[in-house]
Amino acid sequence: MSHYYSPGPSLSEPPTMNLRAKVAYEDAVTFINAAFVCTGQREYYGDRTGQRVSIGFLHEYMCVNYRRLYVRCLAVDINHFNRGRIITELLSSHSEEAADERAFEGLMLKQALRRLPAPRALRALDGARRRKVNNRRLRAVIRDYLAGRPDPDFDAVKYRGLVRALVAHAHLRLPKERARFLFEGARKTTFATPIFEAYRRAHHEQEALYKLPFSVAEGFAVRHRIPRERFLARAQATMTVRERARAQARLTRANKKHDVDFSTATLAQLTSYLVNLPIDVRHEDLAVWRARLDEAARRTLAVAPMRLGRVALVLDRSRSMQASSHKARRPLAVALAVESLVRAAASACTSFWTAPVEDSVLVVPYGHSDLATPLLRALASEPELLLVVSDGFDNDPPGGAHLVLDGFRRHLDPQQRVAIVHMNPVFDDEGYAPRALSSAVPTVGLRDARNLPAALSFARLADGTASLEEVEAYLHLRAEALLKDNRHAA
């Protein structure tokens, strides 16, 4: 049995807890769970507005009522969208905590900002600006963040609008040339800084735009009427990994080959890309894709090691795992990534898709969600850990999965010899949480298979039997680790 998931006390004897602590515990768990998955994008069942309103409420509620817990949530592996949102909320409201707690909050903010991708971090800061907040703390945070960036000139070109807005908002003093670039643009004489000069020249010279970041060059390419294919082929050097994969997908659809280096892609990037490829393309080099998945899983494990015992996986590939055009087939990609990761981490792994597939590389969303049948087959294989990856919509028959899981937990395995966790890649805006499959097993949000260890350790907190102290201890531990990591890095 893995050390990541140790079964809690039996379901039949819930621990006594006073009501206040119980509510706080449930609120915190609900929030963290939601923050694992929700990205404010349209889902298969829920629309964008619903998702935004729902997660927005959770953030405000946490920030007002449990600020201490809310700050520490920054250290959990919640997704970037929610980390950015927490930063915005914290920066645009004042803390009434003691001085040392306020100092701690400042450290956490600084560290969390640094760990976010630049556009997310800048947008989080910009969120506070949009709320018309301007105080010494915000100005200092903006100043420190921008000063800590490795290449401020590059940022000024790539994120010009955001950087300009923040610099103006925080009244920052910049080197003369960068200030001129941000506020006056390419109108006047030459720049000494190469990237600013490339930007200026790109207005009238095609060659110069290939020295600019890809997203900026794209605009100039349209202006110079460079054919898209020619531009993509030449601009490869300036693309980020994701940009290259996106360009590749576009060219594949147009039947053109383009070399993408998958050797550094994360598991999530790789699976998201794979599940959106046409079936015959995947069929052509099945073995290559299998190898790439295994390789990516090994890379993930090298960063965050995890050992699992005998694992059975029940993976949903029903139509609703398709998600929406905003996040094409993301839930299915999560299921595939979990399979690859567990296969690499477990001593034995058997997977059961809701509708059988020849090879999981070829998986597409199809059919009804009959989770009960694969669950029974998975339980029959006598695993130590049973992981279910599903969006929680179980309709063949309705409530079939609950029938099996509840019957198993209550009557066949009351000692919890088999650990069962339901991983849900989809946020249900009406329930303010990832939709649960059954009350008998914990449901944890999972958006990136990389966070599987964190999700498994959180599952013990989420199954309704833990206490507020445990959640606090968990958050505190994560926060300490984050800050220690920071000092180490510094």
Added chain:
Amino acid sequence: MPPNPQLDLNLTDLEVGSSQVLGAVRLVPLLRAAPLEGLQIAPQALDACGASLSEHNSGQVKQAYLGYVPHGLVLHFGEQATVRATRGAQLVSRKEKVRDVPLVRRMVRKLDGQSLRLLPLHLAMEGLLTIGFSGPDIAWRAYSEQVLRYGLGTRSETVWGADEVRCLEDAVRTFEILHGQCGVLVYVNEALASAFIVPSADDYRRLHYSLLQDFFSELIVTYAALPSFELQVGQPATAPRELGDLRLRLERARSAWTEHANSQAKGLFGAPMSAEVLRRKQGFVLRRFRSSLLRGEENHIGECIHDEAGHLAYLKTFRLSTAQTRRARLLSSLAEVNWNLRAAAAQLQVSTPDLIGRLERAGFGYLLKEQVRLRGM
């Protein structure tokens, strides 16, 4: 509709797939092993305000059916690879207008030698509205002068668009169209709201979203707003000992759902229907039908097409609300006994003043003379 009263609808050609539930809406897919040959159906966007039913020789509209008609269906008989259906633009001549309201021509209209255009559900609804429409043939003294001379004049029923049925749009959008799916049963809180069947899976794919342009009765709109139904499955009292027991329980739940689904469709399939033949073409028969309008039972109206061998090729139904059934029942029982009030009261097993009161409450008070109404109440 006396001419061909016997119609027995059944689902024997179709396989019932497993259903999907969202909120109060349950969609049951109907599948065919092979498409039915010889008939193709395609949607046609109309966005019209009604249909002309009969015209004077001069071309002026004499009788019209008014109501929002978002789409029509183009039926093509015989072999053809693709069905051509026009979208949007329709040239409407001055003739097909009544008081500046643009109309489409006729409920069922011949387009060319091999195709027809029909207005789905409106065809059936027109059948409902024309019950006893011409009024009494015998000049009973109880009826008002106007009714004796002009018949009912105007008859109206209120229906609701699909967007009023909560969750239906989401269900139609999110539920998958299965391979070979040729039809669907729409249940709202376990009441059969509508059945829709077409000859082939290709046609169904084209017409799946047309469900959202259909109309529903207020009964269905109300049902959709109620808390959703949960099936109670009886399970053995003893605790399960092994996985096999759980499997048995699962099978039980599954068969309970199937059984439930089959039992819920009995009000439409297997119930006696009175039908009227509207067209015959290349062996296919287009009929509209209505159920027996009995009190306390579910009542449907609809239209269907059967082929020569009696296979069901096309079906679309509308579930009547209680009030709509009551109104239709009153008119049809009056029409059956030649509008004799006393005979109709005897047939409905009520007293004549009671019958008059019922007519009054159903909105048919205007049929009677003032003094009869006063006496009746």
